[in-house]
Amino acid sequence: MTSWLQKLGLGLKKSSSALTGGINDIFTKRKLDVATLGELEELLICSDLGVKASEMIISRFSEKRLDKNIGDAEIRRELATEITAILKPCEAPAPFSPSPQTSSPCVCLFVGVNGAGKTTTIGKLAAKFKNRRISLIAGDTFRAAAVEQLAVWGERNNLRVFKGTPGCDAAALCYDGLQEAIRQKDEIVFIDTAGRLQNKTGLMDELRKIIKVMQKVIPAAPHHILLCLDATTGSNALDQVKTFKSMVNVNGLIVNKLDGTAKGGILVAIAAENPLPIYFIGVGEGIDDLDTFNAADYAANLLEIS
Ligand SMILES: Nc1nc2c(ncn2[C@@H]2O[C@H](COP(=O)(O)OP(=O)(O)OP(=O)(O)O)[C@@H](O)[C@H]2O)c(=O)[nH]1
């Protein structure tokens, strides 16, 4: 069976090949000087690390006064060290502990643009935490297929899925679903929502309504608003973080589809520009293709350091 680290390495292959290939081109025959540092900065920006993180890394390289004859392997190691330092504050343990003083469940609302992997993430997480009392709420009432998709994950993991009729009001459904979760003494509730683009204010208002209505059942809910990101969208993900955070107080991220992209550097840009806990990362469609985010492992795989 493939281990998580192997999956991570394979998943990040497109990103790491682009980055390490570029480093190799710059440093194989040439010395480390102002010009090559400039080229390295350009390569980092083109690899979706963002301007801020790229500048931070290059200024650290200048401060460190590295040996001018440094080779590409050493450059990769130095880069991994700097990238780990930027990513480290985003490392966080899974946030699903039930509140000890109350009998209400830990409520997690999954939000994000269309196709960011919300429903799949809920399915994968439900499998990961199946030793806990979990239920799911099918809050994507826009698409009939969305309810079905969540129901399949529910069946697979033997979990109760609270569903409404197609097209019903999502806020009302969440209200009823939370009451049922309390009755059933669930520890954790994962709520799926419809995909919404960050610039559609009407849909953002609907999300705020869902949250407000849930608070009538459990005042502290949702305990976590988790934004799912599709890594293939690259720098647009930065805009999604900024807007969703300002609209609905997102307090954690899950980054999916790192396997289908050369844009794995985007996590570094997010960490430098709008840091939030990155609770999980996804590197495939399978049930085991999601795990907690570890800064050092991520950086090592991005730079192909074994
Ligand atoms: N390669 C890859 N595919 C993924 C990953 N996560 C999700 N997918 C796929 O991406 C597609 C969209 O995933 P969904 O979970 O339906 O996304 P969603 O955010 O719920 O989409 P909407 O409900 O339409 O907004 C599905 O085909 C998933 O199997 C991942 O980490 N890697």
Ligand SMILES: [Mg+2]
């Ligand atoms: Mg969905």
